[in-house]
Amino acid sequence: MRTIMAFGDSLTWGTNPEGGGRHAFEDRWPNVLEAGLGSGHSVISEGLGGRTTAYDDHTAAFERNGAKALPMLLATHSPLDLVIIMLGANDLKAQICPTAHGALAGMTRLIEIVRTFPYRRGMSAPRVFVVSPPHFSMCTNGDGPASGRIIDESRKLAAGYREISRLGGCGFFDAATVATAHGSDGVHLDAANTRAIGAALVEPVRDYLG
Numbered sequence: 144m145r146t147i148m149a150f151g152d153s154l155t156w157g158t159n160p161e162g163g164g165r166h167a168f169e170d171r172w173p174n175v176l177e178a179g180l181g182s183g184h185s186v187i188s189e190g191l192g193g194r195t196t197a198y199d200d201h202t203a204a205f206e207r208n209g210a211k212a213l214p215m216l217l218a219t220h221s222p223l224d225l226v227i228i229m230l231g232a233n234d235l236k237a238q239i240c241p242t243a244h245g246a247l248a249g250m251t252r253l254i255e256i257v258r259t260f261p262y263r264r265g266m267s268a269p270r271v272f273v274v275s276p277p278h279f280s281m282c283t284n285g286d287g288p289a290s291g292r293i294i295d296e297s298r299k300l301a302a303g304y305r306e307i308s309r310l311g312g313c314g315f316f317d318a319a320t321v322a323t324a325h326g327s328d329g330v331h332l333d334a335a336n337t338r339a340i341g342a343a344l345v346e347p348v349r350d351y352l353g
Contacts, residue, residue, distance in 0.1 A: 145352060148187045148220050148269075149173035150213065150253075151229040153331060154276055154340075155190025160331035170334040173227075175341025180349060187220055196230045196249025198239050207233070210249065213256050222266045225352060226257050227344070229274035229318065231300050232330060237291025243299035250304060254311050272314035272351055274344070275301040277322040277336070280329045288329035314351040316344060 149155055155173060157166035168174055177186035193203055197210035206212060209230055217223070230253070231246035233239065240246070250273060257271050279288035279297040288294060301317040308315035321343040322336040332340075 144183055144185055145224045146185045146187065146220070146222065147176075147225040147227060147348070148189055148216065148223050149176070149227045149229070150209070150216065151190045151227075151274075152194040152233055153190065153192035154232065154337070155188060155229055156192055157190065157337060158192055158331050159334070160325040160327040161333060166334050166337055170338050172337050172339075172341035172344070175338050176344050176348065179342060179345035189216055189220075193233055194230060195233045195239060196246055197252045198234055198245065198249060200233070200236075200239060202238065210252050210256060213253060214260055217257065217260045217262075221262055221269075223269035225270050225272055225348070227272045227274060227348070228253055229276055229340075231304075232276045232279075232292075232297070235279075235292045235296050241291065241293060241296065243296045243303055246300055247303040247307060251307055251311075254307070254313060270314070270351070271311070272316070272348060273304050273308045274340070275304040275315075275317045275319065277319045277324050277332065280324040280326065282329045283326035286329075288324070290330075292330065294329075314347060316347050318343075 157171040173186045173188035193207045200207040234246040279294045321339045
């Protein structure tokens with residue numbers, strides 16, 4: 144059994160922009176990925192709305208800093224073969240870190256945490272696969288993306304994450320090639336676009352695991 148942890152935010156949790164709530168189990172991309180990989184693979188979904196790569200959000204009622212949460216989750220779910228990280232969309236909120244530079248620094252730190260965590264004897268560090276989130280978009284009512292996010296900054300993440308992944312020997316996939324943000328808030332994904340990420344990851348993840 145190969146065990147994979149999907150570490151992300153509301154896009155991984157499955158926030159439904161059409162009417163609120165959460166997408167059905169079979170529509171969330173980690174579950175689509177697990178089904179596509181087939182027997183011998185388990186994908187653990189660790190998505191949390193509002194999660195950042197490595198930044199505190201003091202406006203929230205709960206911990207959203209991914210760098211603080213990741214060590215506990217590595218200990219909880221180990222041994223792991225792979226950690227897939229899709230974060231950065233919340234770093235770009237106006238009140239947190241509105242430029243891509245912060246997300247790139249945060250992603251670098253998350254990769255470092257996975258690589259250097261003190262795993263139990265006999266357990267090795269899992270491999271890391273970075274996913275750049277879909278670009279933000281204008282809302283159908285003419286407003287910009289929710290929480291003051293800047294569309295052009297979201298478009299910089301893929302190139303930056305790709306280079307970080309190359310230098311760090313990580314897998315990489317640009318989710319913007321298969322998914323588009325919903326016009327209700329310019330950030331979240333409808334069920335079809337959420338499923339599309341899971342389906343598109345099947346072969347890259349399979350190839351990366353070897």
